[in-house]
Amino acid sequence: MGQEDEDMIQILIQPTADMVHSLMADTDDQETMAFWHGREVPEVAARRLDVYVERVESLIRERWPADEIQLTVSGEQLRCGGATRPSAYAVDHDHDEDPQEALEEISGRAWMAACEAEIAACECGRATGTACAWQGRAGELVAIEWMPEYLRESHQRAGNMGVWPHNGAMLLRVSPSCAEEFEREEPEWTRRRGQEIAP
Numbered sequence: 470m471g472q473e474d475e476d477m478i479q480i481l482i483q484p485t486a487d488m489v490h491s492l493m494a495d496t497d498d499q500e501t502m503a504f505w506h507g508r509e510v511p512e513v514a515a516r517r518l519d520v521y522v523e524r525v526e527s528l529i530r531e532r533w534p535a536d537e538i539q540l541t542v543s544g545e546q547l548r549c550g551g552a553t554r555p556s557a558y559a560v561d562h563d564h565d566e567d568p569q570e571a572l573e574e575i576s577g578r579a580w581m582a583a584c585e586a587e588i589a590a591c592e593c594g595r596a597t598g599t600a601c602a603w604q605g606r607a608g609e610l611v612a613i614e615w616m617p618e619y620l621r622e623s624h625q626r627a628g629n630m631g632v633w634p635h636n637g638a639m640l641l642r643v644s645p646s647c648a649e650e651f652e653r654e655e656p657e658w659t660r661r662r663g664q665e666i667a668p
């Protein structure tokens with residue numbers, strides 16, 4: 470038997486550029502901020518990163534004995550827009566088999582789960598003043614751009630809704646049913662994210 474740390478795998482968990490990219494795509498400017506491992510990020514991003522780390526940890530513990538794992542979580546790379554290294558990175562290990570491939574598979578699964586599993590509420594209340602009761606997985610939410618009433622007149626004069634975010638529209642993540650309702654009730658002031666600009 471060797472020394473105590475012979476079979477140690479030192480793992481660094483850090484958000485990659487891809488992850489940061491997808492976090493930002495799902496976040497609007499009006500988001501409240503929070504700290505995640507020393508870095509300021511939108512609250513929704515911090516929540517998802519927490520779920521991700523939780524999943525990574527539990528998957529790692531299923532794969533290797535707890536006493537062989539040393540896990541460090543770092544928010545350092547968030548400042549630079551995400552790490553270029555894998556999100557779960559074997560900094561050092563004494564195993565015969567390189568753990569990196571397994572780590573990347575684990576990290577990928579954890580990230581998917583974190584994106585899907587987040588429990589979210591519908592944001593229709595930010596537009597209507599009264600939120601509906603819908604709750605579900607964040608992955609089900611539909612992003613719409615919605616024009617507040619006070620900005621409509623100027624857009625009407627211009628003859629179009631303009632382009633988000635310059636047009637002042639709010640980016641709302643709403644339930645599928647609320648998205649349909651907005652589209653039905655105010656088709657000229659509602660646009661699904663990524664949809665072509667209506668004439």
Ligand SMILES: [Zn+2]
Binds near residue numbers: 591600
């Ligand atoms: Zn709603």
